Amino acid sequence: MVSKNQIKVITGLQQKKLRHSQGLFTAEGAKVISELLHSRFALEQLYQSEPVFTDIPAVPVTAAELKKMSSLTASNNCLAVFRMATDDVPAEGVFTIVLDDVRDPGNLGTIIRLCDWFGVKQVVCSKESADVYNPKAIQATMGSMARVSVFYEDLEQFLHQKNNVYGTFMDGGNIYTSALPADAIVVFGNEANGISDKIAKQVQRKISIPRFGELQKAESLNVAMATAVVLSEFRRINPSGS
Known part of the structure; x- marks a missing residue:
């Protein structure tokens, strides 16, 4: 289950100020989420209305709840919250x-x-x-x-x-x-x-x-x-x- 307060927090991440104050961002859809799961970005929470990811703990939500959380016109069946990564400094001598x-x-x-x-x-x-x-x-x-x-x-x-x-x-x-x-x-x-x-x-x-x-x-x-x-x-x- 997902609470109204959790939905409010997630939709708040659509605002730059709140994203950066919490160090969190959202990603939607199996393709984007699966790529980020194997990256330097740490997963905070996964929400899904269908069993898209079966090997990761996820919060089950309804399609209506996911739509409220989504920033997209047509919402996906999964949404994840990731922690921002801190890259050091730009590399020298590369394109x-x-x-x-x-x-x-x-x-x-x-x-x-x-x-x-x-x-x-x-x-x-x-x-x-x-x-x-x-x-x-x-x-x-x-x-x-x-x-x-x-x-x-x-x-x-x-x-x-x-x-x-x-x-x-x-x-x-x-x-x-x-x-x-x-x-x-x-x-x-x-x-x-x-x-x-x-x-x-x-x-x-x-x-x-x-x-x-x-x-x-x-x-x-x-x-x-x-x-x-x-x-x-x-x-x-x-x-x-x-």
Whole structure:
């Protein structure tokens, strides 16, 4: 059985302030939960309306109760509460995606999933970027946050004196004729405004994804789409390694 107070606590985790004050976050669905169960995130409690996980202690709930706890429009048959993990510091000398004020949690989650697909192990975000523990971000990762570390840093300090810092701009050099080294740091900007002026000063080389076709009327690419193209090109040049 689950009490009304427990439901209130769980729904409260949809708010960033309450998530971080308690160090807890929620994940929904068998796929995401199963990935996180085999990761650095410790399970606090599992709730399920059907026997999805039979080898883990779980609190049985009704579908109606689970719907009240869920942050999704269409709730799943299981929801888990996990404890946040503390990653040390970003690794040096590895390919790194940097997000400058990316606000949409769905974009953040998709970028994490893309990094997992292409074997990139860390994402560094500005402190103004979306919270990785936002339920929408968690769902968009589809469990990939189990293998990709996300850090929140002062980007000016983080990028200061770093080498091979690339930035994505509309007027940058053609990515298909650029050589992205294995230790490149690639910065992506805010969905509406791109890379901020203060972070642009830290960029050593501008790159761009060229438009093709006769009309070339498309204004821009979504930040997650752009990340997919850059990661694909990076792996074409660097087919192995981190």
